[in-house]
Amino acid sequence: MESASVTHAEHHGPPPAHRSSRVEPPVLGMVLFIISEIMIFGAFFTAYFFIRVVTHDPWPAPGTKIPEAATGINTAILLVSSLTIHWALVSIKRGNRFGLKAGMVLTFLLGLTFLFLQVNEYVHLGWAPRDSAQATIFYSLTGLHGAHVFVGLCALLMVTIRSFRGHYSPEHHQGMEVPGIYWHFVDGMWIVVYTALYVL
Amino acid sequence: MATTVAEHTTAVTTPARGRSRVPLPAKLRRGGWYRAALFDVLGLGFAVGITALLRFVNHQHPVIDGHAITTVALFSVPVFFLLGLGAFDYWLYWASGRPTRPETHEDHGAHSWRDYFRVNPDHKVIGIQYTVTSFFFLFVGGMLAMLIRAQLAKPGMNFLTPEEFNGVFSVHASLLIFVFVIPVFAGLANFVLPLMIGAPDMAFPRLNALSYWLLPIGGLMMLASFLAPGGSFATGWTAYAPLSTDMPIGQLFFSIGVQFAGFSSIFTALNFLVTIITMRAPGMSFFRLPLLVWANFATSLLVVIATPFIASSQFFILLDSALHFNFFNAFVGPHTNGNVLMYQHIFWFYSHPAVYIMMLPGFGIISEVIAVNARKPIFGYRMMAFSLIAIVVLGFTVWAHHMFVSGMQPWIRIPMMVTTAIISVPTGIKIFSWLATLWRGVLHMSTQMLFALGFITMFTLGGISGVMLAMVPFDIHVSQTYFIVAHIHYVLFGGSLFTIFAGVYHWFPKMTGRMLDERLGRLHFWSTFIFFNLTFGPMHYIGLLGMPRRVYSYSAQFAGWNLFISICSFFLGLTFLIFLWNIVASWRHGPRAAGNPWRALSLEWQVSSPPPIFNFETIPTVVGGPYEYGVPGAVHGVFKPPAEARRPSAVAVARE
Numbered sequence: 001m002e003s004a005s006v007t008h009a010e011h012h013g014p015p016p017a018h019r020s021s022r023v024e025p026p027v028l029g030m031v032l033f034i035i036s037e038i039m040i041f042g043a044f045f046t047a048y049f050f051i052r053v054v055t056h057d058p059w060p061a062p063g064t065k066i067p068e069a070a071t072g073i074n075t076a077i078l079l080v081s082s083l084t085i086h087w088a089l090v091s092i093k094r095g096n097r098f099g100l101k102a103g104m105v106l107t108f109l110l111g112l113t114f115l116f117l118q119v120n121e122y123v124h125l126g127w128a129p130r131d132s133a134q135a136t137i138f139y140s141l142t143g144l145h146g147a148h149v150f151v152g153l154c155a156l157l158m159v160t161i162r163s164f165r166g167h168y169s170p171e172h173h174q175g176m177e178v179p180g181i182y183w184h185f186v187d188g189m190w191i192v193v194y195t196a197l198y199v200l
Numbered sequence: 201m202a203t204t205v206a207e208h209t210t211a212v213t214t215p216a217r218g219r220s221r222v223p224l225p226a227k228l229r230r231g232g233w234y235r236a237a238l239f240d241v242l243g244l245g246f247a248v249g250i251t252a253l254l255r256f257v258n259h260q261h262p263v264i265d266g267h268a269i270t271t272v273a274l275f276s277v278p279v280f281f282l283l284g285l286g287a288f289d290y291w292l293y294w295a296s297g298r299p300t301r302p303e304t305h306e307d308h309g310a311h312s313w314r315d316y317f318r319v320n321p322d323h324k325v326i327g328i329q330y331t332v333t334s335f336f337f338l339f340v341g342g343m344l345a346m347l348i349r350a351q352l353a354k355p356g357m358n359f360l361t362p363e364e365f366n367g368v369f370s371v372h373a374s375l376l377i378f379v380f381v382i383p384v385f386a387g388l389a390n391f392v393l394p395l396m397i398g399a400p401d402m403a404f405p406r407l408n409a410l411s412y413w414l415l416p417i418g419g420l421m422m423l424a425s426f427l428a429p430g431g432s433f434a435t436g437w438t439a440y441a442p443l444s445t446d447m448p449i450g451q452l453f454f455s456i457g458v459q460f461a462g463f464s465s466i467f468t469a470l471n472f473l474v475t476i477i478t479m480r481a482p483g484m485s486f487f488r489l490p491l492l493v494w495a496n497f498a499t500s501l502l503v504v505i506a507t508p509f510i511a512s513s514q515f516f517i518l519l520d521s522a523l524h525f526n527f528f529n530a531f532v533g534p535h536t537n538g539n540v541l542m543y544q545h546i547f548w549f550y551s552h553p554a555v556y557i558m559m560l561p562g563f564g565i566i567s568e569v570i571a572v573n574a575r576k577p578i579f580g581y582r583m584m585a586f587s588l589i590a591i592v593v594l595g596f597t598v599w600a601h602h603m604f605v606s607g608m609q610p611w612i613r614i615p616m617m618v619t620t621a622i623i624s625v626p627t628g629i630k631i632f633s634w635l636a637t638l639w640r641g642v643l644h645m646s647t648q649m650l651f652a653l654g655f656i657t658m659f660t661l662g663g664i665s666g667v668m669l670a671m672v673p674f675d676i677h678v679s680q681t682y683f684i685v686a687h688i689h690y691v692l693f694g695g696s697l698f699t700i701f702a703g704v705y706h707w708f709p710k711m712t713g714r715m716l717d718e719r720l721g722r723l724h725f726w727s728t729f730i731f732f733n734l735t736f737g738p739m740h741y742i743g744l745l746g747m748p749r750r751v752y753s754y755s756a757q758f759a760g761w762n763l764f765i766s767i768c769s770f771f772l773g774l775t776f777l778i779f780l781w782n783i784v785a786s787w788r789h790g791p792r793a794a795g796n797p798w799r800a801l802s803l804e805w806q807v808s809s810p811p812p813i814f815n816f817e818t819i820p821t822v823v824g825g826p827y828e829y830g831v832p833g834a835v836h837g838v839f840k841p842p843a844e845a846r847r848p849s850a851v852a853v854a855r856e
């Protein structure tokens with residue numbers, strides 16, 4: 001945001017667009033993207049609904065177990081990462097660069113831990129998606145969410161790099177705020193996934 | 201403050217990080233076709249490597265497996281291609297915290313034909329890229345239709361094998377739905393919508409360029425399925441499971457091609473919504489928006505909400521067939537507790553809204569064309585806007601009318617029958633509004649007006665057969681017959697395609713700076729109109745008699761009608777050549793177009809044809825409605841800052 005200062009004397013560009021809404025375009029774009037993402041999850045939850053409720057099969061599949069307690073800890077880890085990224089945002093709004101950097105590094109590490117523990121859980125579950133429809137939807141929903149964590153982590157990594165390179169200021173921090181919205185969405189979605197697959 | 205429009209790009213799509221530091225010749229370092237070719241090879245190598253690694257880890261032998269490589273390569277090669285072409289360059293610079301190149305706007309606009317073959321952030325270039333690409337797929341899809349009709353010319357014909365026939369009609373439908381009708385509307389709107397609302401470009405120009413480049417990838421992938429071993433996908437455009445989960449590999453070209461086409465339309469829709477909400481000119485309130493903008497607003501809402509469902513449904517197919525998941529595995533053998541009907545629910549939850557994605561932008565085009573050519577304000581402007589929103593909402597409540605005979609719980613049919621009947625009310629409102637706009641107007645029978653009038657009549661017929669299909673007893677009788685084919689083509693050909701033609705004839709002067717030939721245009725309309733009806737009209741009748749759809753042969757009693765239909769359809773195919781000739785000849789040698797050849801009020805007509813590279817010198821101010829034709833002294837927009845624009849008498853740019 002702050003880098004591309006264009007002050008060529010001969011600079012010829014489009015006239016600045018009129019701003020007809022108080023919403024920032026990147027924020028609105030992210031919100032719409034998240035709506036699409038929610039619908040992707042919606043389709044997966046529809047599959048879950050059909051397999052679990054309409055077909056009326058036992059959950060989880062007979063002879064399998066779902067480790068709700070261990071994953072509960074993992075859930076807590078992801079929730080804390082929402083707090084740390086919020087702390088990073090509040091810090092940069094106050095001009096506290098250390099808080100920004102520390103908050104971003106913490107968030108990234110927490111997210112990475114979550115992903116690592118999730119993969120670890122896959123390795124130790126002892127059943128595979130091809131075993132039953134219940135296993136299929138379990139792996140699909142958690143895997144879909146894991147893919148979102150991965151994408152979110154890529155975005156967080158960029159923000160972290162940029163904050164170490166001196167970007168963002170109390171006035172210009174949209175570049176971290178928008179990926180932050182996405183991260184909150186990933187966290188929020190996990191609550192739904194966790195509740196549906198592990199708790200209920 | 202340097203936050204230009206172009207700066208507003210979100211960091212959503214940045215799958216790869218880091219770049220190699222190996223010194224490379226300049227041609228390969230810069231984004232473009234050379235680097236794209238190189239990256240394609242890398243993408244293929246990636247697919248080979250990753251599948252070999254995974255199979256090795258899983259003790260699967262041999263580690264090199266063509267099926268697995270194809271599956272991964274269908275994703276990785278296109279993504280690497282886009283990387284090579286430079287679709288992600290700016291974001292990668294931005295993401296790594298390096299200074300992004302100063303915004304010189306050098307890459308903006310088209311100075312030669314070459315500029316249409318690179319990642320170009322200018323919405324006018326993208327609009328033309330989109331439109332031309334989708335018309336290419338229209339011609340390919342049309343050619344496939346000729347093959348279908350050749351096979352069906354008489355019963356027991358051996359022109360195509362049954363498998364080939366299934367492949368041909370599946371690719372025909374998929375191309376025309378996913379890479380013609382849906383994106384061509386996005387293309388036309390890409391060109392005119394920012395101009396109409398007084399914006400210098402779209403909200404996210406680079407995302408816009410990416411959306412475009414995803415489109416030919418999706419289309420070519422579906423087309424390339426003919427080369428796959430075992431033939432192209434042959435499950436119809438609906439790809440019902442579990443048929444589609446144990447098909448030869450050609451099926452993957454559909455499942456994955458749809459992902460690219462789908463993300464293309466999601467990104468465009470998101471872009472339209474943000475542009476419409478945040479970049480309207482001063483004075484352009486929502487109820488002063490031209491109805492084309494309203495229509496694209498509504499369509500974009502549908503796309504953002506519904507398209508993820510088809511993406512997911514095809515992911516399920518992919519997981520079932522490639523990794524043996526059990527979404528739809530419900531018949532024989534162990535672990536067979538998947539749910540087959542779930543596919544149809546998810547598919548139609550997208551695909552019914554999708555039929556409105558294929559229709560609402562056309563409604564917008566027709567409103568523009570009719571108001572300009574009848575020289576009258578749109579009758580009931582607000583009702584037109586509200587009915588669009590009503591269709592968006594109701595569109596999500598009717599999906600199971602495609603499943604009346606699927607074996608779902610019978611009671612669901614009743615509410616779906618009722619909602620389907622209700623949704624024809626807002627559609628009817630629009631028809632009556634157009635008729636009232638025409639009433640006592642001074643009709644200019646230009647080609648686009650002929651297509652608009654043709655649309656109203658044909659779409660009404662298609663709507664009537666639709667309401668008939670909504671009635672469960674009737675639908676049970678004609679489901680899976682040619683009656684459905686007739687309905688589809690009256691709404692999609694006589695409906696959507698006619699509006700597309702109307703739009704092309706209307707905006708061609710604006711897009712190219714040249715006028716089309718009216719005489720050829722009229723010939724095109726009348727020949728299309730006549731042969732369209734002769735081709736698809738009789739299908740109602742043979743459908744009622746019970747001729748099934750999607751079969752390569754049929755009983756002898758339908759022979760006469762089918763021969764007639766096939767002959768008419770070949771003539772219908774020929775009419776496209778008139779259009780093609782008109783476009784090519786006029787684009788090269790047509791008379792120059794004035795800025796406002798149709799004396800229209802909306803903003804895109806108040807600039808030169810083609811528009812200047814940055815659309816406007818200064819952003820105009822909107823002082824009145826867009827359709828006040830025939831109102832003395834009516835003005836829509838003036839090129840003055842808001843403070844000076846209060847008095848409409850001051851140099852009006854648009855005056856009837």
Ligand code: HEM
Pocket residue numbers: 438555556558559601602604620621623624627662663664665666667669670675678679680684687688691692695696
């Ligand atoms: C008044 C409005 C409409 C109504 C009430 C209506 C109703 C229906 C119904 C009930 C069916 C299912 C028939 C069956 O498979 O047994 C159907 C099929 C279909 N409709 Fe419509 N329709 C309407 C408008 C449209 C429009 C505007 C389009 C597209 C532009 C469209 C495209 C289709 C397609 C493509 C199918 C066939 C899907 C397939 O099985 O391949 N319809 N329609």
Ligand SMILES: [Cu+2]
Pocket residue numbers: 551552555598599601602
């Ligand atoms: Cu429908």
